[in-house]
Amino acid sequence: MAGYLTTHVLDTARGYPAEGLRIALFEITGETRRKLAESETNSDGRTDSPILPQEVFKTGSYELVFFAGDYLSATGQTAEEPLFLDQVPIRFGMSDADAHYHVPLLLSPYGYSTYRGS
Template sequence: MTGYLTTHVLDTARGCPAQGIKIALYRVSGNSHRKIAEAVTNEDGRTDSPILPQGEFKPGTYELVFFAGEYLRASGLAEGEPLFLDQVPIRFGMSEEDSHYHVPLLLSPFGYSTYRGS
C-alpha cells in the first residue's frame, strides 16, 4: 500500500457538509509552490476521489487551499468586502509513505479548524 490524501469540508455554522468548494493542492519546496491537483466538494462535502491518490503520493510538505468565499457568500453566512475568510490555506507535512492522511476543514464565516483525521 502506498500513501494517499483525502479531505472534506464541514460547515460548522449550519451543521452540514459544505458542497461546491474548490480545493487546490500544492507541493511546497522552500518558497516554491507547485499545484498538483484541484477538486470540488460534492454533496457530502468530500472530493469524489482522493485529492492525492496512491501512486502519486510522495512524502513532503503540502498545502491545501480551500476557496471558501463563494460558498460563504452563497450560504448567506458572510457578507461585505473583503470577507474575513475567503481562501483558507492549510500547510502540513506527510512523512509516512504507507499512510492515509485525511486533512478536513471545519468552516464558519469567522473561524476554521483542522486536524489529522482518519
C-alpha cells in the same frame, strides 16, 4: 500499500457538509509552490476521490487551499466586503509513505479548525 491524501469540509455554522467548495493542492519545495490538483466537494463535503491518490503520492510538504469565501458567499453567509475568511491555506507535512492522511476543515464565516483525521 502506498499512501494517499483525502479531505472534506464541514459547514459548522449550518450543520451540513460544505457542498461545492473548491480546493487546490500544492506541493511545497523550499519557497516554491507547485499546483498538483484541484477539486470540488460533493454533497458529503468530500472530494469524489483522494485529492492526492496512491499512484502519485509521495512524502513531503503540501498546502491545501480551501476557497471558503466563494462557498460562504454562495450560501448567503457573508454580507460585508472584504470577507473575514476568503482563502484558507493549510500547510502540512506527510512523512509516512504508506499512510492515509486526512486533512478536514471545519468552517464557519468567522472561524475554522483542522486536524489530522483518519
